[in-house]
Amino acid sequence: MNDELAKAFAELDLNDDGQITEQEFVSAMSARGEHITEPEIKSIFADADADQDGRISLPEFTVAWNRAG
Numbered sequence: 001m002n003d004e005l006a007k008a009f010a011e012l013d014l015n016d017d018g019q020i021t022e023q024e025f026v027s028a029m030s031a032r033g034e035h036i037t038e039p040e041i042k043s044i045f046a047d048a049d050a051d052q053d054g055r056i057s058l059p060e061f062t063v064a065w066n067r068a069g
């Protein structure tokens with residue numbers, strides 16, 4: 001696995017349960033202080049959440065990462 005990807009995933013998965021929830025994603029992105037609004041964050045999240053279960057798994061994150069790459 002790509003170390004950079006694993007690190008990014010771990011930073012977003014605040015409670016280390018192997019899934020990034022929308023709440024974790026919004027919190028993590030907001031905490032980075034990036035100039036991005038909550039609707040934009042949710043839009044990015046929805047794009048990455050391929051099966052739309054409200055959580056981003058590592059495989060989903062990997063796909064999104066490679067697409068952004």
Ligand SMILES: [Ca+2]
Binds near residue numbers: 013016017019021
């Ligand atoms: Ca989590």
Ligand SMILES: [Ca+2]
Binds near residue numbers: 052054056057
């Ligand atoms: Ca999902």
